[in-house]
Structures are given as C-alpha cells and as structure tokens.
Amino acid sequence: MSNIRNVGDLLDHAHDERSRQSFVSAFRKRILMDVATDMKTVYDKKVEPKFVKKHGRKPKDALEVRAAMRREPVFEGWSSMRYNAQIMTWWSVQPAVERQLNELIQAARDARDANPAGGTLELDPNVVIPREVTDLDVHHMPGCFHTEYAADDVAQGAVYHYGTQVFYGGFGKDVKPKGDVAMSIANYLKLAYPDLKPQRILDLGCTAGANTFPYKQVYPDAEVHGIDVGAPVLRFGHAWAEAEGIQMHYHQRNAETPGFPDNHFDIITSSFFFHELAVPTTKRVLKECYRMLKPGGIMLHMELPPTEATDTYYNFVLDWDGFYNNEPHYQKFRNLDFTKTLVGAGFAEDKTEMIRIPNYGSTPREEFTAVARGEGTLKREHGLGRVWFTFGGRK
Numbered sequence: 439m440s441n442i443r444n445v446g447d448l449l450d451h452a453h454d455e456r457s458r459q460s461f462v463s464a465f466r467k468r469i470l471m472d473v474a475t476d477m478k479t480v481y482d483k484k485v486e487p488k489f490v491k492k493h494g495r496k497p498k499d500a501l502e503v504r505a506a507m508r509r510e511p512v513f514e515g516w517s518s519m520r521y522n523a524q525i526m527t528w529w530s531v532q533p534a535v536e537r538q539l540n541e542l543i544q545a546a547r548d549a550r551d552a553n554p555a556g557g558t559l560e561l562d563p564n565v566v567i568p569r570e571v572t573d574l575d576v577h578h579m580p581g582c583f584h585t586e587y588a589a590d591d592v593a594q595g596a597v598y599h600y601g602t603q604v605f606y607g608g609f610g611k612d613v614k615p616k617g618d619v620a621m622s623i624a625n626y627l628k629l630a631y632p633d634l635k636p637q638r639i640l641d642l643g644c645t646a647g648a649n650t651f652p653y654k655q656v657y658p659d660a661e662v663h664g665i666d667v668g669a670p671v672l673r674f675g676h677a678w679a680e681a682e683g684i685q686m687h688y689h690q691r692n693a694e695t696p697g698f699p700d701n702h703f704d705i706i707t708s709s710f711f712f713h714e715l716a717v718p719t720t721k722r723v724l725k726e727c728y729r730m731l732k733p734g735g736i737m738l739h740m741e742l743p744p745t746e747a748t749d750t751y752y753n754f755v756l757d758w759d760g761f762y763n764n765e766p767h768y769q770k771f772r773n774l775d776f777t778k779t780l781v782g783a784g785f786a787e788d789k790t791e792m793i794r795i796p797n798y799g800s801t802p803r804e805e806f807t808a809v810a811r812g813e814g815t816l817k818r819e820h821g822l823g824r825v826w827f828t829f830g831g832r833k
C-alpha cells in the first residue's frame with residue numbers, strides 16, 4: 439500500500455450527511471425486505487386469488503402481475519418509497535463529492551503520476567458514448583457515468599463509489615459493493631478450471647473497477663483490463679487501484695468496438711452491464727467478445743436472471759427497475775433466449791454456459807468449492823446478492 443491519498447476513502451462526510459446516509463441504507467433495507475414481504479402477502483392472499491377467480495388461471499407473466507398489483511396501496515407505497523430511496527441514495531453523497539471535488543481530482547492526479555502499482559489509464563476523447571448512457575441518468579444517478587464538470591474530473595466515479603456503499607449499506611455481510619461478484623466469479627473459475635492460467639482478462643463496463651480488482655487478486659500473474667465509456671469513472675478507478683496497490687489497465691473504449699486483437703483474452707467478464715444495453719447492442723458486444731476470446735478461453739458475465747428462470751411474481755419484482763429506475767432495456771434483456779443469443783455470437787451450443795455462482799464471501803467454503811467442482815448443488819436458489827446468475831461460454 440502506497441502513501442498517496444486514496445480516492446476510495448478520502449471523502450469526509452459531515453455529521454448530517456452520515457445520518458442521511460445511514461437513514462437511506464436502513465430505509466432501503468426496510469423497503470426491500472419488510473415492505474416487500476408485506477407486498478407478497480397481499481399478492482398471495484388477495485391479488486392472486488382475485489385474479490384466479492376472474493380469469494380461471496394464475497397470471498401468465500410479470501406484466502399481468504403488474505397490472506393486477508398496480509393500484510394496490512402496498513405496491514404504490516413500496517414503489518414510491520423505492521423510487522425516492524434511489525434518488526436519496528445519490529443525494530446523500532453528492533454534496534460531499536461537490537465540496538471536495540478539487541481534493542479528489544488532485545488525489546487522482548497524484549496517484550496517476552506516482553503510479554505505484556504500475557497500472558495504466560488510456561483515455562479517448564473521441565470515444566463514442568452510446569445513447570444507453572447519454573439519453574438518461576441510468577438508475578437515476580445524476581450525470582450518469584460520463585458527465586464531466588472539471589478538468590481531470592472524477593466526480594461520477596466518486597458518486598458511484600460512495601453512493602453504492604449507501605445503496606448496499608443496510609444489508610450486512612451478504613451484500614457488499616466491493617467486488618463480491620468478481621470475487622465469486624474469479625474464485626469459481628479458478629476452482630472449476632484449474633488448468634486455466636490466464637494471461638489476459640477483460641472486464642466490460644467496469645465503471646470504477648470494484649468488480650475488476652478481484653481478478654488481479656485471484657490471478658496475480660494475469661494482466662487485468664477494464665473498459666468503460668465514462669472517463670470520470672475510469673480516472674477514479676485508476677487512482678483507487680493505484681492507491682490500493684492493484685495493477686489495473688483501464689481503457690476508455692466502447693464495448694461495441696473495443697479494438698483489441700482477435701484471440702486476445704483468456705477470460706472476458708462483466709457485472710451488472712448487459713441489462714443496461716439495448717438488445718441489438720448486447721448482440722454486437724457478445725460477437726466482439728467471441729472474437730477477442732482465445733480458443734479455450736472463457737466468457738462469463740454476471741447478470742439478472744432470465745425471465746424464464748424465475749417465477750412470475752419474482753419477475754414482476756425484478757422488472758420494477760425497467761419501469762421506474764431509468765433502466766429501459768431491463769425486461770427485453772431478461773426476456774432473451776440466452777442460449778440462442780450466445781450461439782448467434784459464435785459460441786457452439788454445447789459450450790454455452792448458464793451458471794448460478796454462490797456468493798463467495800458469504801457461502802461456506804466447502805459448499806462453494808463443491809458447487810464450483812460440480813460435486814455439489816447450490817443450497818440457496820435465487821436472491822440477488824447470495825447467488826449470482828452468470829451466462830457465457832467457452833471458445
């Protein structure tokens with residue numbers, strides 16, 4: 439660990455800001471756990487029986503559940519609290535970022551110049567930032583991933599980094615923002631494919647790199663690359679990695695035209711990325727992944743579970759973000775036939791994968807190892823944060 443200031447924990451929050459952040463974390467937990475449980479009870483005891491009485495069958499999909507639930511006070515309350523908690527999440531950290539922006543920028547410049555971990559940051563002012571990012575503030579984060587307010591700006595990286603801590607804050611050890619997904623995938627790959635000795639790993643849509651770092655920790659001999667279209671998130675990620683002593687190679691590139699050579703990467707991965715892309719973009723990006731993957735290489739992306747893999751009610755709950763959280767591609771992405779999409783990208787059908795990976799940090803090690811080695815089954819089925827759905831394939 440070097441002694442340069444770490445943008446990842448440099449921000450000073452005032453007393454009132456800390457209180458606001460704790461409130462939002464607890465509020466989110468209350469909405470997503472307790473109120474959600476009440477909402478399910480109303481659905482089971484009232485809404486579904488009423489639907490069955492009227493139609494002689496259960497709702498066939500999430501849209502029918504939504505239509506039946508929309509005017510229920512418990513849904514209206516849950517939904518409006520959830521919406522407001524989302525807005526408040528970013529508001530709870532934004533004033534501190536604005537107040538200390540100069541300091542954050544300076545710390546990022548210092549980290550970049552000192553370069554103690556030897557990582558790299560390649561920015562491209564001509565990169566094409568896609569409409570998926572520019573058209574609206576994805577999940578209501580003001581300024582999205584790309585807006586710049588000052589020279590060498592890192593504000594959006596900071597808002598995302600500190601905001602996600604508030605976002606996951608109430609959920610204890612089961613759900614953490616710092617790299618749980620990548621820690622789970624990387625450890626899974628290491629156990630499931632002991633012969634794989636990756637030289638190069640690529641993470642798409644890496645934002646500030648929380649889910650990129652763990653690949654370097656699990657595979658210290660590999661070069662780890664992250665691409666994103668947002669310069670401020672990449673600057674922040676680079677400075678954070680340097681201060682943490684983790685060598686990362688960040689590039690401002692569009693995943694549709696990433697520009698890396700054919701057969702270049704041993705592992706290609708991403709987390710929470712594809713559901714924010716329009717389906718035609720997803721298809722183009724997956725083709726690029728196939729092209730860049732070495733023969734024998736593995737692609738594994740963490741995402742929301744497909745519609746066909748979860749029950750109708752859970753689909754209704756998950757798809758909320760598509761309607762109210764500025765994530766308009768959510769449902770269409772989840773409705774994809776993943777095998778067909780992967781085959782369309784170039785993968786042989788028998789080499790496609792859809793794997794549920796237990797969360798590494800909160801699953802007993804023996805259970806994790808047994809699942810990864812194919813010697814045991816997953817004890818807990820779904821539930822974001824406890825089990826990660828992944829899709830991909832081997833070339």
Ligand SMILES: C[S@@+](CC[C@H](N)C(=O)[O-])C[C@H]1O[C@@H](n2cnc3c(N)ncnc32)[C@H](O)[C@@H]1O
Pocket residue numbers: 568570571583584642643644645646647648649665666667668671691692693694708709710711714715
């Ligand atoms: C929800 S964030 C991903 C979060 C991140 N992987 C993590 O685990 O913390 C989606 C990211 O994808 C980036 N993105 C969107 N479209 C992109 C594209 N076509 N090429 C590269 N990055 C893109 C956005 O800028 C954003 O940083």
